[in-house]
């Protein structure tokens with residue numbers, strides 16, 4: 001029996017996992033989508049924040065798969081990503097039938113497929129919109145997770161990627177979830193997000209990364225959202241730089257950048273292992289690199305505030 005795998009990006013975050021689960025729920029309720037045996041799955045292990053949220057709301061997380069688990073007659077729905085570098089390794093792109101995403105598009109597929117792209121703050125906001133269009137209501141645990149995913153991806157509505165649509169949908173979901181104190185939930189998510197003390201330098205360096213092609217260069221940008229920015233950049237700097245250099249070699253990258261974002265203070269500092277990165281970062285953001293670190297000020301969003309500036313700097 002052919003299946004439909006609903007799949008988020010590698011290095012899954014809460015939004016990609018929960019959006020996939022929401023789509024599974026929607027496709028199961030509404031057979032009109034005609035997806036056979038829809039199953040939310042992940043392309044990698046869950047991070048600490050996502051694990052915490054699934055435990056808190058008593059939901060079994062989606063299983064992790066590899067490309068070998070996808071049969072020749074199965075179909076794939078991508079969520080929260082579109083470009084090849086973020087997909088499950090060795091995924092056959094002719095099996096992709098639908099994409100639901102809020103990132104910039106980098107695609108050139110051989111045949112037409114369904115797509116829903118919105119410039120909203122989380123993929124889960126789009127999934128809830130699709131549910132509303134089909135008059136489908138998530139149950140309480142799913143609504144709780146969906147609210148959490150919006151809060152996680154928009155950093156408690158503080159990210160510049162956040163839109164009024166995200167705020168409104170979050171309020172709706174909070175009602176369905178029976179959650180009154182959104183702020184308290186946000187703080188719990190921040191705590192789970194920033195609990196990086198138990199992670200090795202290798203884990204930290206690849207915690208939440210994207211590899212993007214900019215002007216024929218492979219640029220790796222890892223982001224750590226924490227409340228312990230100074231501690232990470234000072235006490236663990238040399239092991240982090242060593243870990244980033246290893247990533248550069250292993251993944252054959254041109255540039256490796258690590259953004260350490262303080263989500264409470266609203267500030268990002270870039271850790272730049274070599275002069276290669278330092279030159280590009282200063283071109284992009286101005287300022288001066290001190291001891292491998294460039295303070296780029298009150299920025300939170302990789303997608304909206306970091307990637308476009310680096311891209312522009314690399315075009316010069």
Ligand SMILES: [Mn+2]
Pocket residue numbers: 015016080102121122123153
């Ligand atoms: Mn997302």
